[in-house]
Amino acid sequence: MVQRNRIVANLDWVTILLWLLMISFGWMNIYSANIMEAHGGIFDFSQRFGKQLIWIGASLLLAMLMLVLDAKFYIYFSYLLYIVLLGVLLGVLVFGKEINGARSWFIIGGFQLQPSEFAKPITALALANLLTSHNYNIRRFWHLIKAFAIIAAPPMLILLQPDLGSVLVYSAFLLVLFREGFSSNIMMMLAALGLLFFTTLLLEKALLLLILFSITLILSMIIARSFKKGAVNAAIVAALFGILFGVNYLLQTEFSLFVLGLAALTPVAVIITINGFRLREYVQMKILAGLLISILFIISVDFAMNNVLKPHQQHRIYVTLGIEDDPQGVGYNVNQSKIAIGSGGFSGKGYLNGTQTKLHFVPEQSTDFIFCTVGEEWGFLGTSFVILLYVGFLLRIIVLAERQRSSFSRIFGYGFISIILIHFIVNVGMTIGLLPVIGIPLPFFSYGGSSLWTFTMFLFIFLRLDASRLELLR
Amino acid sequence: MNQYRDRRYVFAAAIILVGLLFMIRLFHIQVMDNSYEQYALSNAQSVRTIYPARGLIYDRTGKIMVYNKAAYDIMVIPRQLETFDTTELCAILKITRESARERLSSAKSYSYRVPSVFMKQVSYENAALLQEKMFQFPGLYVQTRTLREYTSPIASHALGYVGEVDQDHLDKDPYYQMGDYIGVSGVEKAYEEYLRGQKGKDIFLKDVHNQAIESYEEGKLDVSVEVGKNLTTTLDMELQAYGEELMSHYVGSVVALEPKSGEVLALVSAPSYSPDLLVGRSLGVEFGKLATDTLNPLFNRALMAQYPPGSTFKTIMGLIGLQEKVITKKTEHHCYYGFYVGNIHTACHLHETPLNLIEAIQNSCNTYFINVLKSILQDVKFASAAEAYDNWRQHLLSMGFAQSLGIELTNELNGNIPTSDYFNRIYGENHWNYLTIRSLAIGQGELLATPLQMANMAATIANRGYYITPHLISEIEGEESIDEAYAKKHYTSIDTSCYGPIVDGMDLVINGGAGSTARNAKIEGITVCGKTGTAENPHGNDHSIFIAFAPKINPKIAIAVYVENQGFGTTYAAPIASLMIEKYLTGEVKRTWYENWVKQLIQPVAPARKKDSIVNDTLQNN
Incomplete structure (x- = not known):
């Protein structure tokens, strides 16, 4: 009991408060995007908002589970988890169910799970373990290659599925390497080549x-x-x-x-x-x-x-890049999304009063395009609030990551920051027409169990490490 | 690592920069730029789907078989509804207020935002009237669609029908939306992707009067409509119609092929139904009626009914015997009213004896072909009867038996040729021989083939050793050629030289005078080659079978006829085949009395007296 109390005392409640704000505001918007005239209340589990309540409830339990485990558990089991993960990713290729042409789902008891989501925190753990291993030097060629291999293996397997969005997300782990001393020249070169790739x-x-x-x-x-x-x-x-x-x-x-x-x-x-x-x-x-x-x-x-x-x-x-049209018309969706956000004006049309986002013109209105609902119903005030929420949240995590004495905890924290940042940039950028449409969710906001659980686990593993910051030295 | 500690500021700066950039952009589109608000405020964009006309279908002579007529659906978007004069709407559409209310509530229960059909296929006049007064009925609009129309009520099994897309397809293919039409069976299904064309999409702005005023973003995001591709079928409309007419009194099937190309000239499954029945609004009701009909008209017997080939199979037995060199065309066997070994007995009819191979086919002698089976299974080349049997079966597989041939239609069945394992299981290994399975020699027992496979067998013999997969489409508009699978020659494992004696035998079946089993199939001036058959039917009267091709040299048509429960092959199947051949090769049928007999307009007794032979024939044929 004594120890558990210490965890509670050492937890960063500011971050938890921001996290709660994001998931509750996210749920409110999912509710609005899916509300129909006739439904059985907010606990109607046939509706997305009802299901999301289950996901949120489960993620609270998951969060607690992450906190109950010993901080050293994450360090010692990181490689094992990573190897298990690669096995599961291979397994889903063979036994998974195909949805929208991507074989990346397991169906368990009527619920769909996407293991490629869970790969993110586990990869961060393995990467942190590698970078903190004895005598590791990121400026050495073969050491660097090892890090690349850990980052690249899961998306390689995911690419077979094929889910381009996930692959893009993993490239964010390069930012972690940057924080840990990866040459900024090479970093800029890689960025330039990435830019050149897309422009080509x-x-x-x-x-x-x-x-x-x-x-x-x-x-x-x-x-x-x-x-x-x-x-x-x-x-x-x-x-x-x-x-x-x-x-x-x-x-x-x-x-x-x-x-x-x-x-x-x-x-x-x-x-x-x-x-x-x-x-x-x-x-x-x-x-x-x-x-x-x-x-x-x-x-x-x-x-x-x-x-x-x-x-x-x-x-x-x-x-994916919006160059070719698909039958549903990517260009059209982005326009609809912009119109929905644009029509919100300064203060929005009011909660539940949106009209555009409920049109089926924006197909992923409660998953990838949830930001439209915010924009339409809450206006510029709402969108600014969400963006400030994210900026505040990410800056807070940087502060937490930098106060770690353990490099492992810090690297893991930066892994979290990088992944959230790329999701935030790509998702919001896509809905406001700055970036091409790449279907990845807005963390903590979008509908969907797999992504909510992943980001929650990711966050709470880090908070657990942070709570033990005085004990962990490696 | 703390020498890189300062890089945290790079992260912080990047995050703040991104946030700032997003906020500037959002400020611009949300606060500065009012155009988005206007688009949304006036509820402005509407997407109008333009449905392309479905491709037309022509017959092999270029006559049109299937075309389109316009239909007008009244669509509703419940969210856009405002109070309007229900009485007037009901008056225009000639429906009751209750009905209108019901339609609206069912649309609402589907979706408030997605258009659903308020009323299907209203007349042109009603649609035009409603279009004029559309400003009174916000939330309603007229959607033009096309429905199928047929020049002649034939070939429904081959052509198939078009119906509303089901949930399964909606989930799988994003092209389809609720209420769209899709080919459900037949050619309509097999060539759906060509026939359907490409839906167009117009995105336009509407004014408060619910009228389109301008296209959105100058039509940049519109999708242009592409008309469906026209198809040319291999069917001959006249022959198809004639076949259906002849078969109208019977249950069964007729399949006619052009041997050298594998093109299906006629595909008759009786009883049939008019393709007009399964169009548009009447589809549901009529489909229900057809589905509950005890004669099962929806069942495509040409591809799905599996019958024993009966005595027609003796031609194949002869071919395999010749190929394996266990008989020659001169091999003779005696037969006295049947085949006797110990207490085993298979009956045969009265005919001269002994017979050689050609005469045995002419007379359809059971004893002869049981002896052929004996020679095949006791061939010293093989270690056991089972091994010889497997080799025999392999020959049959090369002729397309026991597998779906691969015609475009998806519901084709395989038929059956049992494996040696099957007999091993029943009788035990090495505990069976030619006597045990002698019924196979005369096309009975476990053998099953579809009428299509039988027609293909006739075509194979006509070609003296190869077949091309039967197919229904010979040309697709805009495509250089059809699937190359329909051009490939499938050579059988039997040498061309073996076919000669069999063809001669089939010639004599019709043109051989006394002893021939189907003299009634003779056509003046054309050498028809054929073979009768009777399939034993455990459920009732035997089925009457006939396969044929003509002319003997350079055949133009190969045909298989099955008439269920009509006894001997000669009685009805042979005349039907003969008439079909005459119709196709000469363009008209001169033997009208014969036609009338097939159509049962006159009793079989009358022509029997006149031609004296028919009663005998029916007795002679097995």
Whole structure:
């Protein structure tokens, strides 16, 4: 009893209060999104709001269970849990039930469970264990690869399912590595490549080439502090391109604009390289190398998309990014979502008075698009409240994570922060039309047991570690 | 690691930045920009689904079989309803107020926001009238759809019907919405994805009078409608109609194929029903009636009825015997009123003796083919009867028996050829021989085949050794070719040279004079080759069977006829096949007296006197 009391005393009640605020406000909006004129009260378990009450009740129990377990349990069993998890993910591929084309669900007694959700906290545990193991040094190549392997294994298995959203979520674990000393240069490079990857899919290759060329040109002008040289180079490239384009047109040899652009760039690139060696202008050569790497990357992404992936996989990715239309029309949903949020105005239409979000035009109104209901019924005040709630919650977790003496606890805390942050960014960004539609839930708000339980467990494992912060030293 | 402690500020800054960015964006779309509010306030967008016309279906000669007529559904979105003059609405639609109230409450119980059907398929006049007064009835609108119409009430089993999509499909395929139509059976189901086309979507703004005023975002998000693809079936409308007419007094099936292409010329299952019955509003009621009919007209006998092949199977026995070189066409066997070994006896009818292979087919001699089975199973090439039997069965599999052939329709059954394991289980290993299973030699016993498989067998013999999977569609609009599975030649495991004597025997069955079992199937000027059969039926009278192809050289048609409970093959099945062949090859039927006899307009006695042979034939055939 004594020890348990100490846990209660050491728990961070501010965080718990924020957590309770989020799930109750979330439930209110799920209720509003699903309310029909005729239903059997809030305990109507055939309705989503009724079911969500069960999920919330169960998550309270889960939270307590997480607190009752000894903090050391999480540290000692982290690898074992991780191995069990990989087994389960393999199992779901074989025995799982297919919903919406993704074989990622177990059906247990009428309820659906998505094991890929539970993979998140367990991966964070395993990662924390690895990074705190004896003599681990993140700046060493093979040590880093180990960390990558732990992060990458679950999404690899999930990708077979195939659920692109989950894969994106796991990339957030790179942020944890960043906090633990992962080179910021490599981090920026990875971010740049990620950006390039998406732009390759989104834009015409020729246009992308033009953009990259312009960036390179401007960079080199700034570094050389000279406008003239760059302008001459640009003129040469433009003239060459014009000639090639004309020849291509006259001879009707159907080279793509991208190929013509590459051909036009080559002579200038060769001249710069030769001059670079001669005049020892290594900075300029580095910029040029960056351009070359980017071009190679574009070509390989393009090749992989068109030749390695099967047509239905390509389609899935394109639909996810909102490039191709699917039968339900992704573009249309985003518009509906924006209209719903936009029509809320400053103070909203009032609770339960929303009209747009209840339209079936926004198909995932209580899961992925729950933020629409907030926007429509509570207006700018409501959406700001939710965003401030998240910002406050995340900042509070940072404070908690930084006060740990145990690196394990801190790393796990940052794992939690990273995962919540990416969900928050992608989900809200998608509903307000800033990011493409990628179906991942808004933590603690969206309807669904698996995600609510996952995030609750994630949070309370961390709070349990935090409660023992004075005892844990590793 | 604490040397990186400062990186926490990067995290904090990123979080605050994201929050700030989101709030600016939200401030912009929620507070600054009023256009979203207007869209929503005027309840503005409406999505109008445009249903494409379903693809048309033509017969092989280019005559239209299935087309569309427009139908108008009155749809309701309960949430948009305002008080209106119910009396006027009821007057236009000619329904009672109670009925209107019921319809509304059922729509509400489905959904307040999703349109549901208020009234199905109202007349053009009513729909037009309602359209004019639509401003009085916010929440209601007219939805144009297409329904199937048929130029002739035939081929319902092959064509199938179109009905409202069920929950199962709604769950599986997001293309469909409640109330949409989908091919439920037949060609309509098999080629649904071609026939249905692509639904269009118009998104537009409405004014307060419930009228469309402009398209939303200049139609950027609209989906254009694509009309369904037209199909050409392999069916010959006239032949199909003629087959159905001939079979109208009987229960059974007729399947006619073009041997060299595997195209189905006619697919008759009797009793049939008019495809018009299963269209639109009447579908539910009529389907119920058909489903409870004791003769089961919905049952597609051509693909699903499994009968013993009867004596027609003797042709196959001959083929396998020749292939295994256990007989030649000169092999003779004696027969005196049947087959006797010890106290085992299988009866046969009176005919000359001894007979060679060709004559045995002509006379349909039971004894002969039991002896063929004996030679096959006692072949010294094999270690045991079971092994020889398995080899025999393998030949049958190569001819398409005991498996669904793969016609487009999904309800095709397999038929049955028992395995040696089956007999091992019943009689014990090595405790059975040709005597135990002698009924197989004459097409009885455990053998089962569908009429389609029988027609395919006739086509295989006509082709002298190969068949092409029977199929119903020869052309899809906009596609270069149909599924290549319907072009592939399936060669049987029997050499082409073996077919000659069998074809000669089948020629004599009809054109051989005395001793021939189906002289009545003869057509002047055309060499028809055929074989009669009778399937023993434990439930009642035997089934009458006939398979045939014509002409003998370069056959144009192969046919199988089953007439349930009508006794010997010669009696009805052979004349029906003969008339069908005459109709297809010459375009008209000159033997009208014969036609009338098949249609039972005259008693069988009358032509029997005139042609004297028919009574004898019926006795002769097994």
